[in-house]
Amino acid sequence: MKISKEFSLKKFNTFNVSETAKFIYEVDEISELKGILSDIEDQILILGGGSNILFTKRFEGTIVNLKNKGINIIREDKNSILVEVCAGENWNDFVIWAVENNYGGIENLSLIPGNVGAAPIQNIGAYGVELKDVFYSCLGIKLNSLEEFEMKKSECKFSYRNSIFKTELKDKVVITSIKLNLTKEKHNFNIAYKELKENLSNSELSLKVISDEVIKIRQSKLPDHELFGNCGSFFKNPIISLSKLKKIKKVYPDLPSFRFDSNNYKIPAAWLIEKSGYKERVNKNVSVYKNQPLVIINRGSATGREILDFANDIKNTIYNNFNIQLEEEVLII
Numbered sequence: 001m002k003i004s005k006e007f008s009l010k011k012f013n014t015f016n017v018s019e020t021a022k023f024i025y026e027v028d029e030i031s032e033l034k035g036i037l038s039d040i041e042d043q044i045l046i047l048g049g050g051s052n053i054l055f056t057k058r059f060e061g062t063i064v065n066l067k068n069k070g071i072n073i074i075r076e077d078k079n080s081i082l083v084e085v086c087a088g089e090n091w092n093d094f095v096i097w098a099v100e101n102n103y104g105g106i107e108n109l110s111l112i113p114g115n116v117g118a119a120p121i122q123n124i125g126a127y128g129v130e131l132k133d134v135f136y137s138c139l140g141i142k143l144n145s146l147e148e149f150e151m152k153k154s155e156c157k158f159s160y161r162n163s164i165f166k167t168e169l170k171d172k173v174v175i176t177s178i179k180l181n182l183t184k185e186k187h188n189f190n191i192a193y194k195e196l197k198e199n200l201s202n203s204e205l206s207l208k209v210i211s212d213e214v215i216k217i218r219q220s221k222l223p224d225h226e227l228f229g230n231c232g233s234f235f236k237n238p239i240i241s242l243s244k245l246k247k248i249k250k251v252y253p254d255l256p257s258f259r260f261d262s263n264n265y266k267i268p269a270a271w272l273i274e275k276s277g278y279k280e281r282v283n284k285n286v287s288v289y290k291n292q293p294l295v296i297i298n299r300g301s302a303t304g305r306e307i308l309d310f311a312n313d314i315k316n317t318i319y320n321n322f323n324i325q326l327e328e329e330v331l332i333i
């Protein structure tokens, strides 16, 4: 365990903003966690890799950063494994481990930054796959009672970039590990996503082939956060009713839409942002990324406040232009 006071969060957030926290505990051993949590009197923020958080001010509380490591296969049969992964593992390192060992189900989620413990929070998803597709349960501790729990998939209320941990249990639990069901044979390769289908329809599929292709596409579209601080998609793709879609399409017939459920359609927020002229609006410190306008980037020394103001400007413009309310994917502190 390591405790630091008046800590700079610059290396702890992929937006690379220079805010501070009153205290940060870096915790390697889960056996120490209950003791630490019971000692903390002020507000607690559980932090993973900081790739989905925008700090807009000093955090006047205590940050707990889990660094516990370990991957254990807890059950195995001919076709599948149940694996438990510690929250402090890097997500992409775990994906690499799975692909190298021919365990399938998360290859489409290659190269998503952050830690394993944060993966259930927004039910991470990419290229047609979401965490919930392989999720079995998560283990953790309730921050108020320090009670340990295991929550099964059905209790986690997963939906598009959402879960119980972003709603009823927001700031109420720390996840210490997750359990996933992965395939050993007869993998369900998913190349339904347009670019994967285009690029791989003539290839012999394997976990590695899909993972490599996902990495290639992601690297061509998303900025390296070491160069341009960012948190990936800043907003969720809005989901709107068919009647609203029809109304907007009368004015913008080229608006792309994807069926979400029987009466609702998902709209690419990137299209709305590009159509509103944000690719051309480059402020000194903040802009959208040229290859993917849903990604807001820190062009060097932006403050969290500047990034938030820019995001709010986008939100207001999209509302005025399309009568669509964008919702942040990123947690704002």
Ligand SMILES: Cc1cc2nc3c(=O)[nH]c(=O)nc-3n(C[C@H](O)[C@H](O)[C@H](O)COP(=O)(O)OP(=O)(O)OC[C@H]3O[C@@H](n4cnc5c(N)ncnc54)[C@H](O)[C@@H]3O)c2cc1C
Binding pocket: 014, 045, 046, 047, 048, 049, 050, 051, 052, 053, 066, 087, 112, 113, 114, 115, 116, 117, 118, 119, 121, 122, 123, 124, 125, 126, 173, 174, 175, 176, 222, 223, 225, 230, 231, 232, 233, 331
């Ligand atoms: C370039 C880039 C691309 C991205 N692409 C994608 C993508 O394709 N799909 C996608 O879904 N996301 C994507 N993201 C967002 C981000 O990587 C994920 O949301 C990731 O799961 C965040 O992990 P983290 O450890 O960095 O979480 P943090 O940013 O540290 O925390 C995020 C939230 O989770 C909570 N939290 C973190 N760890 C725990 C824990 N152990 N217990 C309880 N609560 C916890 C935090 O309090 C916070 O509310 C991208 C981000 C970047 C920078």
